[in-house]
Amino acid sequence: MAQKSEIEWTDATWNPVTGCTKVGPGCDNCYAERFAERWRGVADHPYEQGFDLKIWPSRLEQPRLWKKPRMIFVNSMSDLFHKDIDRRFIDSVFDTMERADWHVYQVLTKRSSLLRNYVGARYAGGPVPRHIWLGVSVEDAAHASRIRHLKEVNSEARFISFEPLLGPIDEVDLHGIAWAIVGGESGPGARPMQADWARRLRDISERDGVAFFFKQWGGARPKSGGRLLDGEEWNGFPWRIVPKSILDALQPENV
Incomplete structure (x- = not known):
């Protein structure tokens, strides 16, 4: 099920895989787990299987x-990069993103x-198409190696989601990254984010x-x-990496 998104940094969500x-x-x-598990066992609901991994070729x-x-x-x-998702299905997702190239796609992973x-x-022969943005989630300094992996991708459109930010990330080089998103955790049992953690990432981003x-x-x-x-x-939004062919159609007033 695709839908308009309430997430501040995107327009819509597309879930060819759930769980x-x-x-x-x-x-x-x-x-996502909390939402999906509410519907476990409800016949014919898209999350009848709860948060178990499910592939949706129909989407x-x-x-x-x-x-x-x-x-x-x-x-x-x-x-999308869960180890149990067949590579051929990932190929199909990328095939769709390449064909429907009038959109910008934001792919975010912890893997x-x-x-x-x-x-x-x-993309061994060249860079990732500019309308396919690749990002990693980094919640604390212990997982900052994900940034190094991201930098090894041949793309101008790299981004990082520091959400939920669970600890300080004091020393990190963000050169080559287009966009940094920072946010605290929400929901039952949310762990608080300290202001200095967010300020430090803001200052590094500006630097x-x-x-x-x-x-x-x-x-x-x-x-x-x-x-x-x-x-x-x-x-902040990385308008400079939005392909010119679709820039005006997305948010011309912000450019």
Whole structure:
């Protein structure tokens, strides 16, 4: 099921795969798992299987039906590079993204080495198409190696989601990254984010020429703490990497 997204940094979600398994502390309070498990056992519901991994071939062509260009978050309810997803199905997802090239696709993973290896093989002859953005989630310093893997991808459109930010990331080189998104955890048992952690990533982003987006403080609900950092909204977006052919159709007033 594809839908308009309430996520601040995208327009729509596309889930050719749903369900996942945990790979680190950033997964402990997964919002997608919490949502999907509400429907486990409900006959004929898209999440009848809860958060168990499920492949949806019937959804592969959805972006081709959307004629107006959109920012599309790929697999908001899963991880495209989960080890149990057949490579041939990942090929099919990338085939669709390449054909429906009037959209921008935002692919986000915690399985950064699998992303690097797959993309390196698929695009061995050149860079990843600019309308396919590749990103990694990094929740703390212990998982900063995902940034190194991302930098090994031949793409101008690399981004990082520091959400939920669970600890300080003091020393990191973001040169070569187009966009940094920072946010605190939300939902039951949300772990608090300290202001200095967010400020440090903002300052590093400014130093290294990275567009900086502060998404939320988090709390019991996503909007509980608002999204002001030091009294300001930080809505940085990497417009420079949006292909010129679709730039005006997306958000011309922000360019």
